[in-house]
Amino acid sequence: MTYSVKLEAFEGPLDLLLHLINRLEIDIYDIPMAELTSQYIEHLHAMRVLELDELSEYLVLAATLLEIKSKMLLPIHEEEALDEAGTFDLEEDPRDELVARLIEYKKYKEAANSLKESADDRAVHFTKLPEDLSGYGEVAVVESDEKLNVFDLISAFQKMLERKKLRAPLSASIMKSERSVSEKMDSIMTLLERLGGSCDFEALFDDGDIEDLVVTFLSLLELMKRMDIVVKQEGNFARMMIQVGTEDDNGNIE
Amino acid sequence: METLNDRMLGMLESFLFIAGDEGLTLNQLAVLLQTEKEIAAQTAEQLRQNYENRYDAGITVRMYGGSYRLVTKAEYADDIVRMLENPSRNSITQASLEVLAIIAYKQPVTRVEIDDLRGVKSDGPIQTLVAKGFVMEKGRLESSGRPILYGTTDLFLDRFGLESIDKLPPLAEDDEESFGDTDLFMTKFQEAFELTGEGGTNE
């Protein structure tokens, strides 16, 4: 099978199953168990990076799939398929429970998407801090014995973080230069040239906030990818050095 | 000439301006405007319409989580983001979103119910959602172990642009196209037939 997929991208075994059903264009109400089971297990094999307890969740479902598959292979006797009234007993499909679970899960997965959309719509509307009313007089303090909720504290804190983004931005940001990766790449190359072609890896991360650090890092990665630089380390725990990459005629890095 | 209605609208705008992102509930508006709730709601609606109809207005009224708020119009979002130093992105993982959706629709709900529905452990996402202020404990289930019941917060309604929890869009019912109950019945009927008829080669 040439189909490859990023396994970490799945939110769990049900998510993986839904993905397979979708990709194989399977009718969820008429799942070919053998095919789905073998595809599912094939994917499990490919999951090298899963942690043990996560893997166990996937294995539980694999066992369920195998069980359903084997039940379906059992021949159904007519007398069992027909109940006393002579009608088909429709409750007997061994896939029913799995299908119900998948459908239920799918519903919430879709709901999650619509929540996301709604949050995106909301995010284009900005608001402002409440005005300071102290200029109008003393703010009334109502005494009461009512129980307060500790989760209100969290909400208050989160609102504050959000607001902070709206504060100070205007004046500061207008002049602030973009911390773009391409600019940083240029400045790293300039620095390397100035230092004679190599420098200590850590020296590039001396200052700056997390965003700066991330930009520096991404710039290094991009430079490595373009083979403009190479990162060298003599041994474990040794200092990493950054060097200007020199290409030989074959385009390989020296 | 200023009319009584103009004055009401002006007052409302000044109140909402002062309240900022805290917003004001309909009850609070009625008290502040010294009028009936119904009139307060009508005035808020008229203010909204005025904003929407005025092309030179940069702001409008929205209700989130039961509170009216003044907000900037969507059309200026790009210009505003340009001026913000740290424009907030909606950064929430797919796992957290799934858990949030389950809690929003099924609340109050226990962790075990969430785990069962997703087929994976959801401790991590639940903790993240609590820490982000979208989810809170809403008491405990009176059963063995007294598990915590989770529900959503007002902050959730605000950040997800919902007027109230009743205004969540309805959950998708089972795929309409392939499935009304009759269809389901027919398919199952056929399946059963094929299964018996062909000796269980249905794979």
Added chain:
Amino acid sequence: METLNDRMLGMLESFLFIAGDEGLTLNQLAVLLQTEKEIAAQTAEQLRQNYENRYDAGITVRMYGGSYRLVTKAEYADDIVRMLENPSRNSITQASLEVLAIIAYKQPVTRVEIDDLRGVKSDGPIQTLVAKGFVMEKGRLESSGRPILYGTTDLFLDRFGLESIDKLPPLAEDDEESFGDTDLFMTKFQEAFELTGEGGTNE
């Protein structure tokens, strides 16, 4: 129809709305509106006239100390006083709740640290919280000026139904966004390393 001028006015209103009590200087306005200072000044003046001419407007533009700011119209001052007596439903204002959250999670903490975190002065809310008995002085920081350290009280624990301060639910302080970036960057880092290490066969 929306005209170019309408759009400029709307943009201006939305910028001033967000800028709040810090306002925006003419220079900033020109940059934000991407126009000449002269045009920016004219637009601001037109916005002011529009507000003044509209009897249903509750707000207007003022220039203080070189900054343009949106403010409520003077005629609503008496009505706004009513907001003082109408604090939010929790009988504790959002500002106080914010300060309380900071003190609860960061204690012991100085006023300056609280101000920094919030980006606004917090004397008022701190006083209120001390008066309510939720917050108390917990000594002084051994540094210049020996600022007061604030912490929460037993009454705080009682009112919020907490057994002890360790029972506060964990809080997400950084945006997932920054975590996300770090993760992204670790992933990229690993990828890049594998790439150089294995000669780009990592696909």
